[in-house]
Amino acid sequence: MDKFELKLDQAARAAWMSYVGGLTQDEIAAQLGVSRPGVQRLLALARQEGMIKVHIDHPISTCMALGRTLEEHFGLAFCDVVPAASQGVESAAYYLGVAAAERIGRLVERNAPLTLSLGSGRSVRAAVEALDRTERPQHRFVSLVGNVARDGSANRYDAVMLLADKIGGQRFLLPAPVVAESLAEKNALLDQRLFRAIAEVAKASEAAFIGVGRIDRRATLFQDHFISESELEELLGLEAVGELLGWPLNSRGEVIDCSITRRVTSLPLEHFGKHLTVAIAGGNDKAPAIHAALRGGWLKGLITDEAAARRIVDQLPTT
Amino acid sequence: MDKFELKLDQAARAAWMSYVGGLTQDEIAAQLGVSRPGVQRLLALARQEGMIKVHIDHPISTCMALGRTLEEHFGLAFCDVVPAASQGVESAAYYLGVAAAERIGRLVERNAPLTLSLGSGRSVRAAVEALDRTERPQHRFVSLVGNVARDGSANRYDAVMLLADKIGGQRFLLPAPVVAESLAEKNALLDQRLFRAIAEVAKASEAAFIGVGRIDRRATLFQDHFISESELEELLGLEAVGELLGWPLNSRGEVIDCSITRRVTSLPLEHFGKHLTVAIAGGNDKAPAIHAALRGGWLKGLITDEAAARRIVDQLPTT
DNA sequence: TCATCAATCGAGCAAATGATCGTACGGAAG
């Protein structure tokens, strides 16, 4: 056992004494024969290494009720609703990420090989960041959207690399922009053998965790220059309210046919009919986009927050 | 939803924000619109109601190694070793109780009807106290030792009542002292229809969680006046080192035949051959008694602490 | 309607925790 493993062992013991035994850091220090700040560091290490699993074993009724309503109305396999965070976009993504990590964790813990696909987005990334490490080299992870921005840099919200690092599986990335410059460029990309091979892996995946994009000036598609200002206006003019994997949707959840749609390089949404397609998205501002995705019937699972869930539920026809 | 349920809901939300979201109590107070001490009270309520489940997802190597050694040497289905507590008997029982509650919880969570039997003892009681509530009215819980002390009061360490309250199952208590005043009294008790009915339920149980008693002046049998001082000396003279369900054992784990043994009203240990019989006991002083029970082959599972485990392992023949 | 009692609240204080900074130690390289 090397030094780091000894450290982890001691951190586990300190964590056990603190969280289970209810001892103070001073008490633990006395028993382990280290200083009080040393115990503090051991506990911090235990938290950082993801050893401490906290589960709140009591449903929050309002979140549960919202989730049940959305499951029933849209025929979802599940809908997890986390408490709303009112402190900024990062912490909202973190809450969603923790809940999503629990779902992803349950899928990847099995031994039979699994092919899992990921979209992009801040919440999808947060989910992978919140996921604990494990060793399942038999699994495969594949990107559903291109991981290259228009300037050639990697997509900042792509998480397949990190997921494969954590779980040890094979990784399949799309070296392409989500929206091509032209129809010719898109066709050239789709014709590439690498592209077709990755598309086949994606089609074979059992589950997909994806974000939901909004269509406004803060949309990633616009901010990362995949579409121009005039194209944004075109989408808004066609009443686009959101996007899934780059495909723009109107409020009924229909993919809008326009010049942008023809240049999207992602696998068409129709291919995901048999997948467990799970969206990870929340926030008041995202509610219209999430609602559209639900109405379009593209989703089998949803991980959202209270703010978005409430806003969607408020707009459902009453029965 | 009544006021207490609203309170529990709010406590769950505060707990989620604190333990999962990592927010401070001031931050939670701002979001929930209550005072900071109010949040502190909500978190205290959440802890008191057992909503917060903490699991340390990393083994402590020394505990694990001791457990594996004892499993292999004595052919146990499992051996859980918790870190030693050095702060007094109550906290040692608490550590053992938490680990045992996890095992009991896994058994009772199933839906198929289960019959579970319990011995008595401080650690058995601590296990039931640490167990979370659930609703399984189809289960049955039965006492393995009489729940009546010599003066007619209820056994202070009997936990079947509490267990049945928490899980909602049927309860079968033995209205008898663990050691009768005389052989005639014992025979009269065993002849009672109620007694025989409860004994049949106990025989039908799949698992039994029992304590291990010591034989010295601090033994419960002596302190609660089931045996006299001269009888204690008799047991010590016969080299009794421990007891299971009132049955005294020598260091080889054999039940000692003597005047006390003939008056014990519990089900004889031979009846438990096919049960998952799990002892919950720890502490340096209990090590000889636990070791005797192991050598006698009476146990299929053990939940102990590091101090006891190390002392037993140190006495095993080396190979 | 008023008085009393119980429950809950928040201010404030003590205890516990989280983090920073200066120092020391160990290992590696020259």
Place this chain on the structure above:
DNA sequence: CTTCCGTACGATCATTTGCTCGATTGATGA
């Protein structure tokens, strides 16, 4: 063997949490 760099430690300080006590509010009974 010496020097330098990186890591870890403990003292100390700032922040957070746990708890107590006095005050307030609400409910119940006369």
